[in-house]
Amino acid sequence: MDKIDRLDKKLYEKELTKLQVELVKLQEWVKQEGLKIVIIFEGRDAAGKGGVIKRIIERLNPRVCRIAALSQPTEKEKTQWYFQRYVAHLPSAGEIVLFDRSWYNRAGVEKVMGFCTEPEYEEFLRSCPEFERMLQRSGIILLKYWFSVSDEEQERRFAERIRTPIKRWKFSPMDLESRNRWAEYSEAKDRMFTYTDSRQCPWWVVPSDDKRRARLNCISHILEQIDYHEVEHPHVDLPDINKEGYIRSPLDNQQFVPNKYE
DSSP: OOOSOOOOHHHHHHHHHHHHHHHHHHHHHHHHHTOEEEEEEEESTTSSHHHHHHHHHTTSOTTTEEEEOOOSOOHHHHTSOTTHHHHTTOOOTTEEEEEESOGGGTTTHHHHHTOSOHHHHHHHHHHHHHHHHHHHHTTEEEEEEEEEOOHHHHHHHHHHHHHOTTTGGGOOHHHHHHHHTHHHHHHHHHHHHHHHOOSSSOEEEEEOSSHHHHHHHHHHHHHHHSOOOOOOOOOOOOOOOOOTTOOOOOGGGSOOOOOOOO
């Protein structure tokens, strides 16, 4: 029996539509004012980060709002300043960038799984707050969200991924390790917050056992953090199509996709 009090689906879809309308207004304001926005989404595996990102970008212009989801660093990137490859994905004026995981990989998975050295980890904790202050001083609006999922709900979502063909790709050996090292990840998250949760650049925790509530709460909060206004668009009258002098080529000369779904 489902112990989670999940938000009604019809109410969720109704409220999500309202919020997506506001996101479009925000997008137009960002374009007009030349704002630069970075939103970081972190949390345990299967905490719901990807779901909220998908709902945010669903109605937006990909030229304005884009996702940065970096793969493992190359051998060359491993020799660079740690933040270097993330800097390349920062927004220009009029852009919103959503980081599906971010430079905080070093404080989480890299630390727990031993993918970085202890000096590299300690240096990250020291330099990260200053790096983020630099971003803010440059005019970037920086928001950070931590999606918090219980171990019971994470287990349920992992099981669903394993048995559902369209979700099976989401499951990886790293997911198994995240279960084995639950306490280590918890300790790493707590220490990360100690160093990087500040009044100037706070972490906002999103309880995410109920995905619907988590998505609505997160999107609503994002909208509240940015002072935006609806952009007025000029009235447009569509002209009639001018087909004068045009003779369409025979349709028999074209290759059409078969209509299998009559």
